[in-house]
Amino acid sequence: MPPVFRFAPSPNGYLHLGHAYSALLNFDSARRSGGRFLLRIEDIDATRCRPEFETAIYEDLAWLGISWETPVRRQSGHLADYRQAIETLAGLGLVYPSFESRAEIARLVAERRAQAAWPCDPDGAPLYPGVAKRLPQVERARLLETGAPYARRLDMEAACAKTNAKTYAKTGALTWIEHGQGPEGETGVVAAGAEAWGDVVLARKETPTSYHLSVVVDDALQGVTEVVRGQDLFWSTSVHRLLQALLGLPPPVYRHHRLILDAAGRKLSKSTAATGLRELRGQGATSADIRRLVGLP
Ligand code: GLU
Numbered sequence: 001m002p003p004v005f006r007f008a009p010s011p012n013g014y015l016h017l018g019h020a021y022s023a024l025l026n027f028d029s030a031r032r033s034g035g036r037f038l039l040r041i042e043d044i045d046a047t048r049c050r051p052e053f054e055t056a057i058y059e060d061l062a063w064l065g066i067s068w069e070t071p072v073r074r075q076s077g078h079l080a081d082y083r084q085a086i087e088t089l090a091g092l093g094l095v096y097p098s099f100e101s102r103a104e105i106a107r108l109v110a111e112r113r114a115q116a117a118w119p120c121d122p123d124g125a126p127l128y129p130g131v132a133k134r135l136p137q138v139e140r141a142r143l144l145e146t147g148a149p150y151a152r153r154l155d156m157e158a159a160c161a162k163t164n165a166k167t168y169a170k171t172g173a174l175t176w177i178e179h180g181q182g183p184e185g186e187t188g189v190v191a192a193g194a195e196a197w198g199d200v201v202l203a204r205k206e207t208p209t210s211y212h213l214s215v216v217v218d219d220a221l222q223g224v225t226e227v228v229r230g231q232d233l234f235w236s237t238s239v240h241r242l243l244q245a246l247l248g249l250p251p252p253v254y255r256h257h258r259l260i261l262d263a264a265g266r267k268l269s270k271s272t273a274a275t276g277l278r279e280l281r282g283q284g285a286t287s288a289d290i291r292r293l294v295g296l297p
Contacts, residue, residue, distance in 0.1 A: 002033070002034050002035045002036055003226050004035060004222065004223050005026040005035055005036065005038065005224070006026065006038040006040050006222065006227070007022060007026045007027070007037070007040070008042050008215070009057055010041075010042045010048075010049060011042075011053035012045065014060070014270075015277045015278075016260075016270070016271040016272070016275040016276050017260045017268060017294055018267070018268040019060075019277070020290050020294055021294040021295075022230060023061055023064065024064060024066070024290075024291065025228050025296070027066045028296070037067075038069055038073070039068035039069075040073045040075070041057070041072055041074040041075065042215070043075055043076045044075045044076060044210075044214055046076070054074075060277045060278065060281075063287060064277075078214075078218070079209060081217055082203070082213055082214050083203075083208050083209075085247055086203055086208070086209075086213065088247055089202065089247070092162065094154055094155050094162070094246065095155070096132060096155060097140065097143075097144065097150035097152055097153075098128070098133075098151045098152070098199075099143050100131070100132065108129045108131060109129060113126075119198075121198060127197075128200075130198070130199055151203060153199040153200065153201055153202065154199055154243075156194060160242070163242060163245045173191050174192045174194075174241050175190060176192060177190075178190045178237075178255070179253055180231070180255035180257050181231065181256060182234040183231055186234070192238040192242060193235075194239050194241070196235070197239050211236075212240060212243060217247075217249075219249075225252050225253065226253055226254075228254075229254075230257060231257060231258060231259055233256065234256045237256075260294055
């Protein structure tokens with residue numbers, strides 16, 4: 001079976017050099033290995049994603065000389081798939097509703113911090129304090145009955161215990177195969193440490209999925225065998241491996257690549273005159289110039 005690669009941008013802004021690097025690495029790897037290249041539009045965040053950004057993704061990638069299989073999978077059109085996966089996890093007793101607002105969670109974290117140090121996840125965000133998990137059953141039922149909106153969270157402790165019992169007993173640990181590198185040079189067989197993320201959100205209040213859940217479901221449904229993406233997502237792979245183990249999905253191999261930085265050494269977050277593909281094209285750059293700028297042959 002030929003390897004299957006994918007580039008999975010979110011249409012919440014215009015593409016920049018960092019996206020170009022990632023897309024070209026995937027595309028070149030697929031070409032070199034006789035593999036397939038898929039484009040996936042990760043548009044579950046209805047408040048930030050816009051059709052003009054999606055159109056621009058197609059234009060900019062075509063300009064770079066990249067072609068992809070059609071139809072393109074757009075996550076917003078597959079919410080039922082994600083719902084089903086959450087129900088599978090709920091059936092394992094691993095999902096609970098979390099009714100708090102962001103402000104309430106921030107207040108709960110501040111309360112904890114007033115007493116002692118409070119841990120952060122690998123992205124630097126404070127861990128969710130887990131109050132909704134300990135909500136008495138009657139109170140939870142009452143809130144559900146009022147129709148209060150809620151997110152659905154993974155009970156990380158229970159999820160890890162379940163995979164420990166099933167997977168660790170067989171293999172020693174939940175791991176993934178890394179052909180690239182983590183932030184500290186991690187490579188080869190990497191141990192997944194999903195506990196570090198706490199009770200992650202599986203479905204948000206406003207949409208029945210989340211980044212972690214939909215990426216895992218889609219990679220499996222699309223038969224993706226090689227995930228090539230930025231190093232900023234390296235430790236997210238721990239959560240992805242855990243979800244794959246719980247859902248019985250085959251793990252791809254991973255290659256996390258270096259990030260393209262701006263002149264001040266920061267990760268690119270939005271396109272600017274110096275880094276945006278549209279802007280650079282407007283200034284007369286060619287796709288060969290873009291390859292050179294990101295250090296690709
Ligand atoms: N949609 C994610 C992003 O734009 C990438 C997801 C992935 O490659 O796993 O950052």
